Amino acid sequence: MSGNVRPESMKRIVNKELAEAFIEEQIREIREQVGNRKVLLALSGGVDSSVVAALLIKAIGKKLTCVHVNHGLLRKGEPEQVIEVFRNQMDANLIYVDAVDRFLDALKDVSEPETKRKIIGKIFIDVFVEEARKLEGVELLAQGTIYPDILESKGVKAHHNVGGLPEDLKFELVEPVKLLYKDEVRVVGEALGLPHSMVYRQPFPGPGLGVRCTGAITRDRLNSLREADAIVREEIGKLENLPWQFFAVIPDIQSTGIKDGKRYMGWPVVIRAIDTVDAVTAKSVILPIETLLTIRDRIIAEVPGVNRVLWDYTDKPVSTIEWE
Numbered sequence: 388m389s390g391n392v393r394p395e396s397m398k399r400i401v402n403k404e405l406a407e408a409f410i411e412e413q414i415r416e417i418r419e420q421v422g423n424r425k426v427l428l429a430l431s432g433g434v435d436s437s438v439v440a441a442l443l444i445k446a447i448g449k450k451l452t453c454v455h456v457n458h459g460l461l462r463k464g465e466p467e468q469v470i471e472v473f474r475n476q477m478d479a480n481l482i483y484v485d486a487v488d489r490f491l492d493a494l495k496d497v498s499e500p501e502t503k504r505k506i507i508g509k510i511f512i513d514v515f516v517e518e519a520r521k522l523e524g525v526e527l528l529a530q531g532t533i534y535p536d537i538l539e540s541k542g543v544k545a546h547h548n549v550g551g552l553p554e555d556l557k558f559e560l561v562e563p564v565k566l567l568y569k570d571e572v573r574v575v576g577e578a579l580g581l582p583h584s585m586v587y588r589q590p591f592p593g594p595g596l597g598v599r600c601t602g603a604i605t606r607d608r609l610n611s612l613r614e615a616d617a618i619v620r621e622e623i624g625k626l627e628n629l630p631w632q633f634f635a636v637i638p639d640i641q642s643t644g645i646k647d648g649k650r651y652m653g654w655p656v657v658i659r660a661i662d663t664v665d666a667v668t669a670k671s672v673i674l675p676i677e678t679l680l681t682i683r684d685r686i687i688a689e690v691p692g693v694n695r696v697l698w699d700y701t702d703k704p705v706s707t708i709e710w711e
């Protein structure tokens with residue numbers, strides 16, 4: 388797709404027919420751009436990179452190599468879904484990198500939020516570059532840049548896409564959804580046959596669960612967070628009107644619990660659900676009491692180390708959406 392300005396004549400992709408026409412056009416354009424060359428893609432499993440992967444697999448098959456980096460901060464089931472959908476169902480060339488130890492070792496004892504973000508971003512680039520250097524003859528880099536990224540003039544997405552590659556790794560970019568809005572990317576994703584749960588996934592911060600396991604991340608607290616988050620997403624996911632973002636946090640504090648007559652220290656899980664248009668301001672969603680009770684009971688029964696469940700129903704401002 389050439390040019391960074393959406394032509395006024397471009398129809399909003401609101402249905403399957405328009406999505407299919409877009410897909411056909413992109414397949415032609417991608418084939419023309421790529422020719423016989425090889426393309427690399429950092430596949431996070433988020434909506435944008437997944438749609439780009441599916442488009443490229445259709446257009447150029449095994450000339451695309453996807454790299455999925457598991458940094459240990461993904462939500463429950465996410466790395467497995469990427470492997471199932473792209474390797475098993477779409478027969479993609481997928482390199483799965485288990486970098487969990489590398490990330491968590493580097494994050495050990497680091498409690499300052501921006502330092503955590505920087506470490507996660509840097510190691511992500513390091514791992515991706517190592518994989519890119521192992522491959523021969525790759526000339527192009529595909530990215531899930533979407534139109535709001537261009538409008539915000541970031542150009543390259545800061546988090547799940549690959550900014551900051553070293554000078555000697557210069558790639559030509561393939562950005563087939565760069566003129567689309569998020570809702571259009573979703574319609575295209577469904578037309579490409581991606582699972583609904585992938586296409587309609589809620590926004591997830593680049594540093595993943597890392598910013599919801601506040602302070603210095605420990606593996607046991609992170610594992611409990613992943614389980615609690617899965618419960619929160621499952622139960623709130625049953626509501627008719629889904630909030631824009633809903634998740635769990637386990638802050639780096641402990642409080643006293645009691646079990647079999649004995650006192651012990653455990654973690655609180657915080658439930659957060661918000662609605663927003665642009666994430667600049669946000670309203671806390673007032674959850675039904677039945678949902679809150681089910682979440683409380685399930686977390687206490689199913690998640691190790693947790694002895695308290697709290698609900699954060701503060702708006703932004705004054706709270707940010709994430710806890711750090």
Ligand code: XMP
Pocket residue numbers: 504546547590591592593594598632666703706707708709710711
């Ligand atoms: P806050 O917490 O600032 O979040 O109200 C606003 C939106 O941005 C997401 N967020 C991030 N996304 N990298 C990202 O890609 C980050 O470091 C990051 N921090 C916050 C957050 O989930 C919310 O949707």
